[in-house]
Amino acid sequence: MIAILIDGIVQGLQLSLMAVGVTLIFGLGGVLNLAHGQFAVVGGIATALFLEAGLSIWLACPLGILSAGLLGLIVDRTLLVPAYRLHGEERLLLGLLITLGLSFVISGFLDYKYADVALTLHLPTASVNLGGIVVRTSSIAVALISISAFVLLFAFLKGTLVGKVVRSIIQNERGAELCGIHPARIRTLIVVLSTMMAGLAAIAQALFTSVDSEMGGGFTEFALIIAVVGGVRSINGTLAAGLLLGIVNAFASYLIGAYFTLLILLAIVMATLLIRPQGLFARLT
């Protein structure tokens, strides 16, 4: 039972890592990024290519993550500019459509060029015994990666001046602008940070299963669902929703099988949206 709980928590952490970028970009840029999973896959595929080129894993992973961030930078500075010129719902809509197109561009390109590339990472030992419970080393690694990423993110947001600026823009873009903050630069920073976290999440995923060019759509779906269930502007909410869905998913798959689990998860999401549209954990911001 505890093993399942641990599995669920680890899975939840990894899902939150994927979803937190959606939350950040939406909160800060007012754009719901429908290509988020594709950014993750770009990170994963780039890492695989660097590994193939003979780089060590300690070099290939950071370079892969940077590649995802670099793509984020380019997209933010070119494709999303027309969306940023608009405000409110108009921006949301245009951003939605641009990132939808972008998700096709990235998926189509990867499918065409790198259909046979996949990232799989193996750790030297498969599992360890922690006080009577057998835990997979990949679970420990993913938990460590996700927790340290979140700790760094919270330290950045709460502890630094730039972090304070970020939070002020999330609360009110116009207000922040009036205080002399230039949102565009912060936005670029956050988009790069978010896409890098997506790349990291793909590498974490590669510790469990292989990551290939076709997984972008699925990643995006889960990231969106978790971001929305958690309250799409709340980072704590995203983390909580990811954990909750991860744990429900682990127990339900164990008890009633994967098919009904998916239906239950989707039903939970729909109920949440209809009953508490501000998100389950919106108060925790």
Add this chain to the structure above:
Amino acid sequence: MTSTKRQRFDRNALVAAVLLLALLPLAFGGSSYYMRLITLMLVYAIYTVAFNIVFGYTRQLFLCIGALAGLSAYVSVILTHHLGWPPWLTAPLGVAAAGLTGALFSYVAVRRGLGIIFVGIVTLVFSMIFQNLLFGLRELTNGETGLETRGIAPAFLAEALPSYYFILAVLALALLLQYLLLRSRTGQAFRAISDDDFAAELAGIDVVRYKVLAATIGSCLLGIAGVVFAYQSGFISPAVYSFVSVDIVVLVSLLLGGMGTLLGPVFGAVLFTLLDEIVRPFGHLNVLLYGIFIVVLVITFRHGIAALLDRLFRLRG
């Protein structure tokens, strides 16, 4: 342009478009491949008109176009298969199911004050649930293989030309309905809501009622197109009504043609069909090309072909 002139222009454009579509089989009638293609084009034109009513006029982002059309089709075909009821009895039941589901989503969404994104996500999740149910309820839906409708379909829908004109008639009725709606008080309310629903509410417009009305009409149209296509094409499967094969195509078509315009949906569906034929030979690259196309389209001209043509005509008139 004055409003009566405007109305006459709209009406003439509408009649001209339907007549042009009616003449299409003369050009393509010989080839069964092109007949199937233009029939499919009409079905997508109806989907797009329906989506235009829901999204273009009342800003409800329904990302369950395929799911609603599929719901109607599956309800009808399953009832016909398992209970032996005739299609003319089960088809209205299917349409009613789609209409009720759409109305319910709209009512709950408006009542709870969900923003455009939330409506999008709720309906997207509904699409995912629907697809999973189709795969899971194997004994009813026959999983990914789908169900044959060849034997149970009305005879005239099995032939190319009669079915083309039947679907064209449905499209013409949908366009007429859209035209009449927009000319009426309802149309004024729709325009006010699409500009700013808060302001519309303050101006005394019953926003809940009009949004639910638009969603119900749109969903019923989706249901009609879905069920007619089910009997016309000879089989139904989850892929026929999937998010990728319906929702995205319809969204792009509407953008291409122009949101909230009378004939935009038809232009869009026609252009998309053309585009699809051009891109088809590229095989693996077509997803990439679609993507580039969508991005360029939404960035460069967001108001669509219909607005462009309208501007040209207005410059002259």
